[in-house]
Amino acid sequence: MKFAIVPTHVFALVFLLAGAAMAQPQTRNLMPVPQSVDWQQGKFRLTQDLTVGINGLPHDRLYAYTGRVVQRLSGRTGFLHWPVQIGHQHTQGSLQITVEQPGTPALYADESYTISVSENQISLRAPNDLGAMRGLETLLQLLEADEEGYYFPAVAIQDAPRFPWRGLMLDVSRHFLPIEVIYRNLDAMAAMKLNVFHWHLSDDHGWRVELRSVPELHRLASDGQYYTQEQIRSVIAYAEARGIWVMPECDVPGHGSAILTALPQLGSKDMEYDLARNAGIFDPTLDPTNEEVYVVLEKIIAEMVALFPSPYFHIGGDENEGHHWDENPNIQEFMQVNGIEDNHELQGYFNARLHKILAKYDREMMGWEEILAEGIPESTVIHSWRGANEGLPAKQSLVQAAKAGYPVVLSNGYYIDLMYPTQDHYLVDPMPEKGRLTAEEEKLILGGEATMWSELVTPLTVDSRIWPRTAAIAERFWSDASITDLDDMQRRLKVVSYQLEELGLQHLHAREVILRNLTRNGDVATLRELVEVCEPLQGYTRNPLGVYYTVHSPYTLFADACMADARLARDFNAAAKDFVATGKGAEAVISQLERWATLHERLSPTLAGNPVLLEVKEQSKALSDAARMALIAMDVISGQKALPADYVDQAEHVLNHAAEQEGGRTQLANLPGLRTLVEAAVGENLD
Template sequence: MKAKRIFQIVAAVTIMGGNITGTASVLESEEAFSRLLPIPQKVMVGEGRFRIEKSFAVKVSGQPDDRLYGAASRFLRRLDQRTGLFLPQDYVEKGETLESVGLEISVKRPGEVKLGEDETYFLSVEAGIVRLSAETDLGAMHGLETLLQLLSADEQGYYFPVSRIEDSPRFPWRGLMIDSARHFMPLDLIKRNLDGMAAVKMNVMHWHLTEDQGFRAEIKSFPKLHEMGSDGMYYTQDEMREIVAYAADRGIRVYPEFDVPGHATAWLVGHPELASLPGPYEIERGWGIFDPTLDPTKERVYEVLEAVFTEMAAIFPDEYFHIGGDENEGHHWDQAEHIQAFMKERGIADNHELQSFFNKRLLTILEKLDKKMVGWDEILQPTMPTNIMIHSWRGRDSMEAAAKQGYASILSNGYYIDLMQPASEHYLVDPLPSDIDLDEEERARVYGGEATMWSEHVTLETVDSRIWPRTAAIAERLWSDASIRDVEDMYRRLDTIALQLEELGLTHIKNRDMMMRRLAGGYDIEALRVLADVVEPLKIYRRNADLSYRSFSPYTLLPDVAVADAKDARRFRALVDAYLETGHAADKAAVESMLNVWRTNHASFARLADRSPALREALPLSEALRDLATLGLAAMGGESPDAAPVLERAREPVAKVELQVVDGVERLLEK
């Protein structure tokens, strides 16, 4: 394994002056550069190290936006926290005089937080000084994140390896959608995720603010929208401005989504006159697609929408504005006699044409506000003008069709992180794969993509663990060269970035133990941890196939402490591969060690479940793991047990989770 990783890192970099010689130097290079995520476009490795001393300080020159001084100060504090050096420079300030400079940052001009801004940076680490230069402060901030990832240590202390990096993003739109409407997300949660986005060079937050389950934005002209449609959980306009400013300080654009005409129940609680059918309406507590829909035939609807969009346009300076447009099945339109008469009178053939009529009215409003319309791919209809953006969620076909027809587009199909698929599934999805049937002009219309964190099955305790670290893999796909596709290497680096993200306040690791302590009813969670580390939540919306979950259901059970990439399951698969490939005694012992832990764990888990009733539904799962481990040990001992009943039982979902080690044991049986 070590030799393979050495080859990978050497293949990914250029050697400065050809002066890496011998295995030791190669190993040093691997140690220093194997943590980078996203992988930069060009890395040149040299010999030597810049030693970080207590006198280390940062100087900024050129013409940056003032936000760079804040970013450099945060960089300094994070560096200090990692090294414990008590660096004397408290803040990086304009025009300050420094006795010693460790990092020089030079920026030509202030960057604009807008689509297509220059984000290129050049990082040079020499033995005596580190230099970071960029056209804009946005690029310089990306370079600071790369430099932090290069931090290394040896017996002499901390250092940055001598190197030169030239880097820029492959796609200009690298986003994360956060759904604050189904489950409300507090401001501090939004902020820490913005910090996580900046750490992996993402630059767009798409804020989903309305749904059947909640209208989350204060609207001063029509206050009943948020007062009656939110259960009191909404963002004031000052709070939304606070988020926009916080994001801009990190080089991140924020644009809102107000989903219409469907997914509109919360709009109608305070304003039933906007509905296609008479009310009253109540906030929806379940999950799914619901019928309440805005009435496209009423002028009052457009008056309210214009007022809402106008207030939001003053808060969100980004040029893009998302109107949703998805999953309108049109049942209430079909049932409303006045809507059917309207369609007949105007020659509107079906609900698709009616929604296009509605969207064109919205486009007129947005154009008056100097905004560009974004909508889910349902809005891609023959009569829509091409000055809108198509957000592809149902499949790549709509994105390709949009590009061919002259529309800009972004991709989210394949990046739905709420589906609880492993990072490898998302990592290999490319907005512009090599075999895509688009010419150069059409390719230029594909701006990038967004990970989507829909919030049906997350709460403020669990959402970080659903976003991170998998979204970092998507960030690399949208930043790095298309040739970067090694899944094993991605996982290795993802484990490192997961730990680094914790320093930003993200709770994807630490909340898990907290929730397990709650489930176990005490501090001893080892038996639960052993089980949780080999299971994953049901995927692709199967968790709620029985419609048992609602807004206030408990999201505190085994599927909520399970993660999409079960740590020990992934480790077990790697060990089995190594054992089957080599047959070495050490590899065999490693596999047997894991199987023995699982075989003996059930007795401890059963005792835990005796005093923790919430865990009892998982007892059959723990038994299945025990029997599966027993089967694997028997196979490794040369026995040929009857495996079919054990394997069949182990594949059955229990307590909304699935065991992820069945295939590994089956491979042992086939040996």
């Protein structure tokens, strides 16, 4: 591929450098990176006289989409809004958009496009309006500025997605997310060229769809929080207007607490059911031997497929441990009579019955990897999700499914709710390593989905758990496999994160709301200094055994203000490493260390006056103590001071103590940089 990327090893501690000039890489802020980019000489100067022409046979949605992009362009430049109207033909326009025919958001839809920018004109061409919309997002990212004004650099781009399935899953069962949250995340998905919205609408914690054929579900199993059919149609229309199709998930036979709260007669155990309030895997499971189960499921499916035009219907099918099946003598007798050896085979029987119902309504079945069993039709899509956290090799089920002839979507490695750093997701490729699959089997890898499970999020915080990391995941789904430069990704991601705010995302704003709440509108600035170097505990450690929090717990605490990839901490870690290697940047490093050394003293009044913050008191003190150790290290490295006699033992104790702190269910993310400086001073690695 043709793409000029300047490696970025200069880390942007801009906020520490007090106006000092700093070298920047060539500014190319494209994300996802297109397949082919040929930078050329010249600039298209943006003026008030810009005209937009839309030609060919596009779907009407392209006019509205172009209008929104032009409005964002106007917002960035200060130029008055250039109107775009339906039927607008302007063959002499300075921005020419040419589309051959209308498109339909669907798997394998053609989303390709080309862009040509010269000094006199911008040309965007695509086979259909879907490609044109993807190209408009790329064009918007090309905008640059100099002393003469705003411009688009001359360039020739040819682009198309690497994978046809590029999704985001939102779990709205564990915590309900109002329709406004869905809308703004669909806007962000479109900006990052994601095309599948997977809507996880049922689980143990709630049923979220109004169903007129089975009204007990939304009336009795939602706590009053569900989407009306009108709202669902509006989401589907909103998504389609952005080139996104919406796939529903109804999770069965396990994760059944909500369904069985409303319809206990469908359960495998005669008991009183209730909605789950904690995280975890629960026993309530539909009875696969009860014919009424299939009657009700057909009613559900019939009404949902009338709402959702998606050709795929996700049945869930995960984490059924079968405890209630084991305890039910009727189920055990059914298994014996029908030669069903174990619960996996019994679930296979259930899935086969469900597949017949879906086929009746012209829908293909998709489910989490546990549905993979002998005999299910090869059109079934397997959703691969388990890996190291579950004690299994990464992509094991993905490879098994593809070798068995099934199409596969990967989510293992993209569980964004677990708060792992961006690079952990970015380096996971949906395609297995060469040699694990044949060329024909590789064609069955459809792509991937980022998954946002909602145990620990609310409408206020969910955006900060999805974005900006999902933008990097979107690049992995769209761009060439060779695009893996972590420094360059982080540089571009920082730009994209701010741009996403213009779409209404709350991922940056939410922190300030929480900090004002925690300080009772007090000293937010000083508390922010601690937040900026802390990250929520990763994996499942923030909520051990699923019982530390409930769905009704407050999610406006210190950890909720912290984000994965604490930017200041990671920039500092890189700067410390660079200083040790090159001797450069000492002033900026010392300046930051001095602020951290006094942080606990400056923050103590805020901690004392707000009891909810006392959980981070020791964390604050540990950071200041570690920063003082690092300041001594800087003096030793620079030759201004000899190594104190007891320094090694003292520094090791302070750093280890800081690493043990989990105040507010968070951890200090700048310790690698502090340790780097201390180890450079003592000339050895500390345990």
